[in-house]
Amino acid sequence: MPESVSLSATTLESRIASRQARVGVIGMGYVGLPLTLLFSEQGLRVSGFDIDQAKVDQLNAGSSYIVRIPASEIQEAQAAGFRATSAYTDISEMDTIIVCVPTPLDKYHQPDLSFIEQTARAIAPNLREGQLVILESTTYPGTTEEVLIPILEAGNPDGLRAVRKHGESGFYVAFSPEREDPGNDTVARRDIPKVIGGLEATATKLASALYGTIFNHTVPVSSPAAAEMTKLLENIYRCVNIALVNELKQLCDRMHIDIFEVIDAAKTKPFGFQAFYPDPGLGAQEVPERLAHPGAGAGLQARHRRPARVAFAHHHRTSAQGGSAGGVQRSLLPHRGPRPPLRAGHDLHSAGGPWPVRRCADCDRPQQLRLSAHRRRVEDRDRHAQRDEGHRRRKHCALLGAVGTRLSHLSRKSGGEGGAPEILKAHPCPVT
Numbered sequence: 001m002p003e004s005v006s007l008s009a010t011t012l013e014s015r016i017a018s019r020q021a022r023v024g025v026i027g028m029g030y031v032g033l034p035l036t037l038l039f040s041e042q043g044l045r046v047s048g049f050d051i052d053q054a055k056v057d058q059l060n061a062g063s064s065y066i067v068r069i070p071a072s073e074i075q076e077a078q079a080a081g082f083r084a085t086s087a088y089t090d091i092s093e094m095d096t097i098i099v100c101v102p103t104p105l106d107k108y109h110q111p112d113l114s115f116i117e118q119t120a121r122a123i124a125p126n127l128r129e130g131q132l133v134i135l136e137s138t139t140y141p142g143t144t145e146e147v148l149i150p151i152l153e154a155g156n157p158d159g160l161r162a163v164r165k166h167g168e169s170g171f172y173v174a175f176s177p178e179r180e181d182p183g184n185d186t187v188a189r190r191d192i193p194k195v196i197g198g199l200e201a202t203a204t205k206l207a208s209a210l211y212g213t214i215f216n217h218t219v220p221v222s223s224p225a226a227a228e229m230t231k232l233l234e235n236i237y238r239c240v241n242i243a244l245v246n247e248l249k250q251l252c253d254r255m256h257i258d259i260f261e262v263i264d265a266a267k268t269k270p271f272g273f274q275a276f277y278p279d280p281g282l283g284a285q286e287v288p289e290r291l292a293h294p295g296a297g298a299g300l301q302a303r304h305r306r307p308a309r310v311a312f313a314h315h316h317r318t319s320a321q322g323g324s325a326g327g328v329q330r331s332l333l334p335h336r337g338p339r340p341p342l343r344a345g346h347d348l349h350s351a352g353g354p355w356p357v358r359r360c361a362d363c364d365r366p367q368q369l370r371l372s373a374h375r376r377r378v379e380d381r382d383r384h385a386q387r388d389e390g391h392r393r394r395k396h397c398a399l400l401g402a403v404g405t406r407l408s409h410l411s412r413k414s415g416g417e418g419g420a421p422e423i424l425k426a427h428p429c430p431v432t
């Protein structure tokens with residue numbers, strides 16, 4: 001560590017190297033608890049923070065609520081000094097603080113950062129100089145600098161600031177994405193490289209030293225935002241490619257081709273191809289679609305015990321047929337049903353497969369795959385026409401309703417009985 005770096009950084013680095021550093025992990029969930037156990041195994045004293053008192057009590061009783069973590073591991077950690085707590089005042093005793101709280105999507109499908117904000121507000125009053133704060137929650141690029149740091153700076157009573165320049169004093173901040181793949185036992189946790197983006201070089205170096213105690217490789221990047229974006233790239237890549245292979249599976253089913261045989265053949269290509277498998281979900285919990293398929297995802301990919309990959313060869317073929325760049329459009333898939341026998345007149349080239357040329361029911365043009373787009377346009381046109389008609393009628397009825405209410409009101413005012421005017425009773429429109 002260079003001499004210009006403050007004493008607190010040098011002290012923290014030597015405390016990490018000698019395993020004296022106290023580690024606080026906030027959020028004892030699927031990410032935070034395994035991380036806690038890894039640090040504990042390596043001889044660091046860890047405290048687990050959670051607002052869920054039931055989890056805190058269970059951990060302190062030596063039991064586990066995560067199926068793949070046996071209670072014996074919690075008990076071993078306890079013997080090495082692990083304690084769980086919901087008291088944020090203990091944060092001041094920590095040398096490093098790792099935040100692993102949830103980042104779900106809200107009802108508008110926007111990232112909900114309230115857990116990060118709430119955590120930052122709880123840490124801030126207990127911050128002290130020289131501490132290292134690391135965010136691990138999956139989030140959009142900019143969160144560490146635009147959300148976490150401002151709350152930490154505004155809320156601490158000593159006016160501490162995040163260290164932005166080499167040699168400054170304050171607290172250190174980094175972002176390091178979680179890359180766990182639950183259920184995948186082909187890669188040891190230690191062998192998964194850890195990406196780290198500090199706010200400045202000392203923060204990156206300290207975080208690398210800390211994670212270096214439990215991971216064999218650390219990958220420093222230039223900023224927290226670069227690390228945040230790295231995580232998003234990985235998730236988007238997986239999301240798009242599982243979606244693509246899911247679409248290809250449907251195509252293969254209809255063509256009576258075994259998608260797994262195809263993937264296995266494609267993965268023999270030594271470059272430019274990575275295998276992914278059909279899956280009811282799109283990956284892990286931080287991939288939004290998992291919200292619609294709880295329990296599905298990375299585990300299933302992992303259970304195939306094959307490395308992830310994707311079938312770009314097929315992707316190019318379907319794109320050339322007019323498919324979208326992101327995968328195969330459903331409308332371009334051939335019709336369901338058993339594969340028809342080959343005979344003269346079958347178009348093997350432009351339709352991209354051995355199925356008969358059909359004719360469009362609307363215009364009698366030969367229906368190759370691309371023609372489905374034509375049929376879709378015809379259907380869209382009809383649907384729009386129906387929608388416009390419905391809209392016209394609803395508007396008409398609303399107007400009549402308003403007029404009717406007004407007439408009824410006037411009728412009552414002038415001593416009549418009120419009620420629905422004849423014009424409405426006679427109105428034939430079923431849309432009300």
Ligand SMILES: NC(=O)c1ccc[n+]([C@@H]2O[C@H](COP(=O)([O-])OP(=O)(O)OC[C@H]3O[C@@H](n4cnc5c(N)ncnc54)[C@H](O)[C@@H]3O)[C@@H](O)[C@H]2O)c1
Pocket residue numbers: 026027028029030031032049050051052055100101102103115118119136137138139178179180181182284285286
């Ligand atoms: N689960 C995965 O496989 C996985 C993989 C990579 C990244 N991630 C990301 O890691 C983050 C954590 O995910 P997870 O699966 O561990 O979530 P989780 O829901 O299993 O655990 C989160 C824990 O944080 C606690 N918590 C919430 N607010 C808190 C607060 N203010 N203070 C203290 N504790 C609080 C909750 O009680 C819960 O125990 C998310 O951003 C997620 O997207 C998850």
